[in-house]
Amino acid sequence: MTRGVTTEKHHLGVRRLLRIADFRRLLLSRLAAQWGDGLFQAGLAGAVLFNPERQSDPLDIAAGFAVLLLPYSIVGPFAGALLDRWDRRRVLVVANLVRGVFVLLTAMAVGAGLEGVPLYAAALIVTGVSRFVGSGSSASLPHVVTEDHLVEANAFVSTLGALTAVFGAGCAIGLRVALGAGDGGSSWTTATAVVGSLLAAAIASRFARGVLGPDEVDEPSGAFAAIARGLLDGARAAARTPSVVAALFALLAHRVGFGISLLLTLLLMRNTLQDFGPLKAGIAGLGEVAVSGGLGVLLAGIFTDRVVDRLGARRTVLCALGLAAAAQGLAAVIELVLGLPVLLPTVLCAAFFLTLGGQVVKLCVDAAVQSDIGDETRGRVFALYDTLFNTTQVVAIAIAAALVPLDGRSPGLVLAATATYLVGAAGYLLLSRQSVRDR
Structure with missing residues (x-):
């Protein structure tokens, strides 16, 4: 209530x-x-x-x-x-x-x-x-x-x-x-x-006391x-809600790509990138990445609600994943095809678009869980959501860590991250269509 x-x-x-x-x-x-x-x-x-x-x-x-x-x-x-x-x-x-x-x-x-x-x-x-x-x-x-x-x-x-x-x-x-x-x-x-x-x-x-819920307790008597x-209950509640399943698939695909990019960025900042004018590498560079990503988050917060109203949640999520894939793909082309060096401005630009796309997807997932899952199981579904969200990113980082060179230069991993966004968009499209058919 x-x-x-x-x-x-x-x-x-x-x-x-x-x-x-x-x-x-x-x-x-x-x-x-x-x-x-x-x-x-x-x-x-x-x-x-x-x-x-x-x-x-x-x-x-x-x-x-x-x-x-x-x-x-x-x-x-x-x-x-x-x-x-x-x-x-x-x-x-x-x-x-x-x-x-x-x-x-x-x-x-x-x-x-x-x-x-x-x-x-x-x-x-x-x-x-x-x-x-x-x-x-x-x-x-x-x-x-x-x-x-x-x-x-x-x-x-x-x-x-x-x-x-x-x-x-x-x-x-x-x-x-x-x-x-x-x-x-x-x-x-x-x-x-x-x-x-x-x-x-x-x-x-x-x-x-009690103002934040839960309104009803559907739990065994023993803690x-x-x-x-x-x-298990969170998984069942999510599985019964196709819109949540589709949204989670899209978000998890994003976390794989984002996890790979995050590891590469850390290594580049620490071992490879040089200062670029007023932009600094090292831990100061990570602060600049955070600010760039923060601007992406801010833009997502301002426009996501209105974009969803105009395009619908499905098209909004697909556009966000497409934006992230384009940012990753462009980075791979610059390094692999054109042979150009990775510079601080390009890293900051990629961080902006990746974070923007990811935040749009996350906001749509949050709204799907909050609106489509009943209050008696909402906490468990959010817990499942967080479990999958973070486990996926850790696994992606661990796999990338076993493959990446110490300097962080790996066009192959950048291409792999790009592919995960495209897979996420395709999977989300199929699952969300199934959700519409089931209604």
Whole structure:
């Protein structure tokens, strides 16, 4: 049930959305958490990948991404079942506080120069608990905005959240400059992310009990049975909804291509690319990539809702995947066919279009899950969504890490990424047509 919001069909606009007190509160809590996530992940990446006291090869980078992303897959089934069982307000408060504790523990591990299991274990818990926060916020959104305005609200929330995470990453880069790039400076940088967790918990605590759902609990009486059934129920609910299946296929194809491109970009920035005028390589270059991608996210947030209204979700997703494939294909042609060097401007341009296309697809997937899946299983479907989303990217990065040279130059992998976007578009088209026939 959605509380206290209008059901009119026209676009509410940002001002009217922000007048809804519970929407505003949920948004602020999410932004605080995502700022902390962006700062934590960039701080940890800097500590591991761009730390003069440590050395990393492509497989080390793949392991780092596994640490940051696989907890979403491991914790996902637990998060989904519990979000459909527990008061989501309580989940947002407790999860943020627990995350804050482990942010500090991870920072201490970085400062002590720890590597391997001790460092990764603390980071795994931080990112794992973050899954409760992200899934809880997404599953709660339909309780503060009507279904008619979900695409609009989700576009605004996702866009602003992604930009806030980019801002958090930028703060981490600035703190590294001020505090130092070694273990000590990296430790203080990473520890600053605790501020986001504490703010998110404080804001979420102001919700009335039960206002974020779930409205009904369709769970076994035992918590362990609920957890064990969570992922399976999410899969069943998604499988019964062809529009969600089609959207997930498109998104997963994008994550494969994006994962490959992300690894290549990291290696190019660290080992190959040179400064280009005012543009800088190294970790500063990753900040520029983040800004370029952030602009893509911003553009997607502004126009996706209106494009969907005009073209429909299916054509919008196909256009987004086509845009990403074109960006990858052009990069391959420049390097492989024309023999031209990879330069910072071309990398930033590709990052913009890849992120733009991916964010458009993600917004359409979010809207499909939020509108087509019932509230009693929505948390579990979002957990399944996150599980597949991050596992797919980690697998893609791991496979690419085994094949890519240390300098990051691999036209073959760029072509492989291009192919995944085309496969995603073809699969989405077939599955979405089946969805239309089944109605």
